[in-house]
Amino acid sequence: MKAAVFYEPGGPEKIQISEVPDPKPAPDQILIKVKACALNHFDLLVLREADPETFPFPFWGGADISGVVAQAGKSVSEFRTGDRVVINPGLFCGNCEHCLAGEECLCERYGIIGDTVPGGFAEFIAVNEENVLKLPDGISYEEAAALPVVYQTAWRALMTRGALQPGEDMLILGASGGVGSAAIQIAKLAGARVFAVTSSAEKESYAEELGADHVLNRNSGDIWKELANLTNQRGVDVVLENVGAATWNQSLRSLVRGGRLVTVGRTTGALAETDIKMIFWNQLQVIGSTMANQKEFSKVMSLFFQGELKPVIDSVFSLEQAREAYQRLEAGEQFGKIIIKVGDD
Numbered sequence: 001m002k003a004a005v006f007y008e009p010g011g012p013e014k015i016q017i018s019e020v021p022d023p024k025p026a027p028d029q030i031l032i033k034v035k036a037c038a039l040n041h042f043d044l045l046v047l048r049e050a051d052p053e054t055f056p057f058p059f060w061g062g063a064d065i066s067g068v069v070a071q072a073g074k075s076v077s078e079f080r081t082g083d084r085v086v087i088n089p090g091l092f093c094g095n096c097e098h099c100l101a102g103e104e105c106l107c108e109r110y111g112i113i114g115d116t117v118p119g120g121f122a123e124f125i126a127v128n129e130e131n132v133l134k135l136p137d138g139i140s141y142e143e144a145a146a147l148p149v150v151y152q153t154a155w156r157a158l159m160t161r162g163a164l165q166p167g168e169d170m171l172i173l174g175a176s177g178g179v180g181s182a183a184i185q186i187a188k189l190a191g192a193r194v195f196a197v198t199s200s201a202e203k204e205s206y207a208e209e210l211g212a213d214h215v216l217n218r219n220s221g222d223i224w225k226e227l228a229n230l231t232n233q234r235g236v237d238v239v240l241e242n243v244g245a246a247t248w249n250q251s252l253r254s255l256v257r258g259g260r261l262v263t264v265g266r267t268t269g270a271l272a273e274t275d276i277k278m279i280f281w282n283q284l285q286v287i288g289s290t291m292a293n294q295k296e297f298s299k300v301m302s303l304f305f306q307g308e309l310k311p312v313i314d315s316v317f318s319l320e321q322a323r324e325a326y327q328r329l330e331a332g333e334q335f336g337k338i339i340i341k342v343g344d345d
């Protein structure tokens with residue numbers, strides 16, 4: 001089959017279309033013909049940070065996959081050939097204490113399709129039955145592929161880990177990214193007042209369309225001062241942090257006493273110095289979150305199927321244009337998800 005493969009670490013220029021062996025599904029697995037697959041920021045990290053000594057080259061990324069069942073293994077019960085499906089890319093063992101407690105994303109062997117194993121930037125992929133969800137009619141493959149990683153991540157971060165309450169003030173950094181644009185919608189659904197940070201006038205209007213109450217442009221003024229003024233110097237109840245080093249301390253300072261910072265990423269770097277006194281004196285909570293458990297995934301997908309959440313698609317590329325898709329992501333010009341469409345129909 002064809003895949004958007006890389007053979008060594010580097011930038012988007014390392015991506016090339018190559019023939020790779022077809023996947024061989026186990027009896028409890030499902031072979032999916034990929035129709036669409038979205039890019040995530042970690043696709044760039046996997047490409048850049050792959051260790052030349054130990055990484056299993058050749059490799060291809062892609063976690064957010066939708067497609068059609070091409071073949072269901074003998075012990076697969078719920079799916080048959082031709083079913084339209086979307087895939088939850090979280091991989092878990094099913095046996096450890098966290099899996100048994102229903103917290104699959106805390107699994108000791110947790111992995112992500114496209115990160116720890118090759119992904120959906122290819123014509124086919126074999127996945128476990130528990131990773132597959134049927135797609136209702138009327139939902140396009142492109143829309144479905146825009147959701148899994150960022151919506152489950154935003155849902156768990158805000159609703160479970162951040163325990164966001166109606167009427168609370170919430171700051172969303174990186175609002176133009178996939179998690180950010182998902183978080184704006186989820187925070188509004190939860191009844192919060194949303195402050196969203198983005199980087200251009202065009203992106204400001206997108207964030208407003210998604211429901212943000214106040215959009216702050218980090219390239220046209222001091223967003224932290226603006227935020228303080230808008231909250232009457234009180235600060236916000238919850239911050240969603242995915243920027244990392246560049247904003248970490250300001251994010252903590254923007255919280256009301258007793259506020260919560262939920263971190264889900266580190267786009268600008270993973271190391272930041274923190275004033276510990278600020279945390280204990282202001283009684284802040286610093287909360288980590290990543291991906292979601294099976295129940296949270298089903299919940300957020302059902303809200304999407306019911307029309308409560310609307311994925312934001314920035315652009316659609318063909319598999320042959322995979323390198324250009326990576327380049328667009330790296331340039332940071334997108335608002336919402338960059339999708340790679342696989343096949344002609």
Ligand SMILES: [Zn+2]
Nearest residue numbers: 093096099107
């Ligand atoms: Zn486990």
